[in-house]
Amino acid sequence: MSKFKKKKGGEMPAVNTASLPDIVFMLLFFFMVATVMRQNTLKIDNNLPFADQVEKLDKKDLVMYIYAGKPSANYKQFGNEARIQLNDDFAGVRDVAAFIAAERASKREELIPFLTTALKVDSDANMGLIGDIKQELRKVNALKINYTTKKGSVFGRD
Amino acid sequence: MAKRAAPEVNAGSMADIAFLLLIFFLVTTTIETDSGINRKLPPIEESDEDVIIKQKNIFTVLLNGKDQLLVEDEIMELKDLRAAAIEFLDNGGDGSCNYCQGSRDPKSSDNPDKAIISLKNERETSYKTYIAVQNELVAAYNVLRDKRAAAIGEGSFTEMEANYKDVNWPGNKEKLKEKIDQIKLDYPQKLSEVQ
Numbered sequence: 001m002s003k004f005k006k007k008k009g010g011e012m013p014a015v016n017t018a019s020l021p022d023i024v025f026m027l028l029f030f031f032m033v034a035t036v037m038r039q040n041t042l043k044i045d046n047n048l049p050f051a052d053q054v055e056k057l058d059k060k061d062l063v064m065y066i067y068a069g070k071p072s073a074n075y076k077q078f079g080n081e082a083r084i085q086l087n088d089d090f091a092g093v094r095d096v097a098a099f100i101a102a103e104r105a106s107k108r109e110e111l112i113p114f115l116t117t118a119l120k121v122d123s124d125a126n127m128g129l130i131g132d133i134k135q136e137l138r139k140v141n142a143l144k145i146n147y148t149t150k151k152g153s154v155f156g157r158d
Numbered sequence: 159m160a161k162r163a164a165p166e167v168n169a170g171s172m173a174d175i176a177f178l179l180l181i182f183f184l185v186t187t188t189i190e191t192d193s194g195i196n197r198k199l200p201p202i203e204e205s206d207e208d209v210i211i212k213q214k215n216i217f218t219v220l221l222n223g224k225d226q227l228l229v230e231d232e233i234m235e236l237k238d239l240r241a242a243a244i245e246f247l248d249n250g251g252d253g254s255c256n257y258c259q260g261s262r263d264p265k266s267s268d269n270p271d272k273a274i275i276s277l278k279n280e281r282e283t284s285y286k287t288y289i290a291v292q293n294e295l296v297a298a299y300n301v302l303r304d305k306r307a308a309a310i311g312e313g314s315f316t317e318m319e320a321n322y323k324d325v326n327w328p329g330n331k332e333k334l335k336e337k338i339d340q341i342k343l344d345y346p347q348k349l350s351e352v353q
Contacts, residue, residue, distance in 0.1 A: 021169070024176040031183035049286040051293040053300055054193040058323070063192075118194065121285050127221075128281030130288070138202045147289055148194035154290035155237060 043078075044069035044085050049123035050152035057146055062114050064103045064142075066096065068129055069122030082125035084133065093129075096136040116144045195292055200350075215267050217246045217275045221291060223282030236290055243298035247273050247345065257306060257344065270302070270345045278352040295349055302345045307337075315341055 046069050057063055067085040071078040075090075084091045086099045104112050117137060121130060137145065219239070220228040227234045229242055247270050250258030255269040267273035275295055279288055303315035312318050315338075321327045322334050 017173075021173040021176055024173055024180055028176055028180040028183065031180065031187055035183055035187045037186070049289040051195055051289055053195060053293050053296040055196050056193045060192070116196075118192075123284070123286035123289070125285045126281060127279045127283040127285060127288050130285060131279075131281065134199055138199050141201070143199040143201060144196070145199060146194045146196050147292070148192070149289060149293075151193065154293050 040065070040067070040085070040088055042067060042085065043072060043075050043088075043090060044083060045072050045122050045124075046120055047122050047124070048120060048148055048150045050154055051147075051149040052151065052153055054149055054151055055146075057116060057118060057148075059114070062107075062111060062116060063146075064100065064115060064117045065120060066099070066117060066133060067120045068125050068133070070124065082122065082129050084129070093132045093136055096133055097140045100137070100140045100142050114144075115142065116146050117142050118146045118148050120148045195289070195296060197292075211274060212268070212272075214251070214265055215272045215274055217243065217267070217273065219275065219277045219291060219295070221277070221279040221283045221287060223280045225284055225287040227291070236287075236294065239291065239294045240298050240301070243275060243295055244301055246275075247298060248302055249273070257309065259305075271343075274348045274350055276350050276352060296347075299345055299347050303341050306341045306344050310337065310341075312337060 044067055046067060068082055069085075070080055070082045071090075078090060084093065084096070086095060091099065100117070104115065107115065119130065119133065134145070137143070218228075218230060222228070227236060227239065229239060234242065245260060246267055247260075248258050249260035249266040250262055250269055251264050251266055252268040253262065255271075258270065260266075277291065277295070300315065307313060307315040307318055318334060318338055318341075321329065322331060322338060
């Protein structure tokens with residue numbers, strides 16, 4: 001009986017993918033805009049701690065970055081203790097003053113009082129190192145500092 | 159002249175190209191964190207004369223090498239620190255602070271202007287805990303400043319500061335600045351770190 005005969009060619013119609021490029025482009029533009037190419041290659045682990053009372057650093061070009069943390073997996077030969085990284089290489093506490101001087105020299109003179117030092121320190125580092133860095137910064141009169149943190153609660157997440 | 163339709167360009171592979179770029183940017187993206195807790199270090203020159211501060215105006219916070227907290231000679235959990243700091247700062251023991259809502263305990267701080275929080279840590283203290291403690295202490299100040307801002311009818315202090323920085327904010331910035339400075343004077347952030 002022809003009434004119950006299956007229709008010929010009853011496949012699912014193909015999904016229209018014409019708008020797929022649009023969606024992909026949208027995502028692409030988002031990531032293109034949001035991407036910041038890293039200035040420094042980190043040789044250390046840099047897992048920042050969490051805090052919720054944060055303020056934003058407003059001017060990117062007025063920030064000097066000091067990194068600290070223990071050497072990452074590729075640099076195990078430098079030991080397991082937390083170390084300072086300035087620009088692209090490991091540094092000692094004594095190099096901080098020279099680094100600040102170099103950064104200041106590269107900026108316009110009238111901007112120097114507004115320079116902020118951002119400390120990007122791994123959450124597992126101990127305070128001895130930070131204390132030394134802070135002491136060095138005081139010696140060169142770089143008093144504005146910022147402990148860079150991720151936004152989140154200080155409790156719970158470990 | 160015979161009209162000829164231009165041959166259509168095949169756009170089928172556009173999605174592939176876009177995907178390629180998308181994946182490249184996805185992989186290289188690191189959303190940089192550029193926010194944190196702002197602090198000001200004390201200048202190095204030491205004044206010779208000793209400033210005499212009454213013991214009751216100092217709120218001592220000690221952090222030992224095992225990340226344990228000792229607040230005013232008592233062991234404390236991190237979660238209780240904020241409330242304790244607020245209670246200390248907002249005490250208003252000498253009655254000169256008419257906006258303080260504390261218990262006016264004569265054994266605690268005189269007024270917010272005199273109240274000093276002293277933070278001491280050891281070399282072995284972990285950075286994470288140190289930041290957590292700093293965060294709680296800053297939070298204590300922020301809570302009090304928010305309260306003060308609400309009292310003069312401005313919402314919250316953080317909102318005021320955000321408005322001040324916002325270029326598109328329509329209100330009167332000079333007046334706002336005055337109010338912000340007043341609140342900062344009412345609850346000055348006196349957080350000293352012992353080396």
